[in-house]
């Protein structure tokens with residue numbers, strides 16, 4: 066994350082700041098981890114605290130249908146039904162105390178309310194669709210292959226270009242960050258990082274909206290959606306600066322690290338949070354030792370669950386994989402290529418595979434929705 070500034074801000078923080086007519090602007094510190102995490106300073110036209118009404122909250126926390134799972138699972142994400150509303154479309158599939166992940170196929174843009182996740186950072190991976198993430202810090206255009214990283218507290222709306230949208234989403238109870246080993250002590254991305262600051266899509270300036278009325282913000286906190294009606298438009302920020310803001314990153318800008326022999330999954334790492342990592346598997350040249358085996362070796366991820374989400378291309382190590390499939394390989398038992406996949410990979414020069422992997426370090430619970438979308442034959446599919 067780097068320093069960014071948009072719009073009008075005063076020369077110094079925490080000093081008088083007025084518009085041309087002598088009316089005060091209202092400063093807000095917007096940050097995470099108390100006052101010790103990253104933050105930005107925002108300047109509003111109106112005080113951002115003018116609440117009119119609190120409607121009845123409703124529970125959206127995921128419910129476990131299977132706990133203590135040790136069975137490999139295949140879940141067909143594209144079979145989740147499209148739904149008009151962005152929040153209602155969210156179908157949680159897997160969760161633990163560190164994260165919630167699932168799919169959403171929303172058809173309609175958010176027009177009559179705003180959303181704020183007050184408990185989690187969000188990662189939205191755009192598998193199908195395009196549009197604009199509209200936030201009180203500016204807008205970010207998105208398209209196929211974009212990750213949108215939306216820090217907790219960001220007030221936003223999703224505007225879609227069409228009704229054909231498929232999103233992989235992840236909510237993290239800790240900040241979602243780029244891998245620490247790819248950053249120097251100042252936070253700059255290092256030369257061996259598979260991406261750099263130029264690849265980051267920062268919010269673009271948009272004029273503040275000075276409107277009074279009734280503005281519904283659905284605030285997620287403690288697993289509940291709390292509908293709160295405010296008296297002023299939330300996108301009334303005239304300017305801001307700091308390190309805390311949503312951003313976009315295209316998976317197509319991830320530069321794969323390859324080698325003469327098989328490179329382990331950490332070379333594909335893109336993001337991390339407390340007790341999980343997110344990896345991007347992108348089209349790349351295969352290992353180039355004359356006797357290399359490009360398919361991954363069998364491995365025992367004893368201390369980690371592994372969720373692969375298949376985006377596009379042939380997936381080298383698995384048979385019968387389609388777009389939108391999830392495979393879950395639980396910690397505690399080894400997994401590896403399907404019969405024939407290792408042999409098939411030898412001599413191959415490159416792969417077009419595109420996938421997002423999330424490895425949570427603690428066991429995942431499965432929801433009923435995950436079971437409803439499951440292909441139950443997967444667990445024995447390694448038998449010859």
Ligand SMILES: [Fe+2]
Pocket residue numbers: 364371394400
């Ligand atoms: Fe694996």
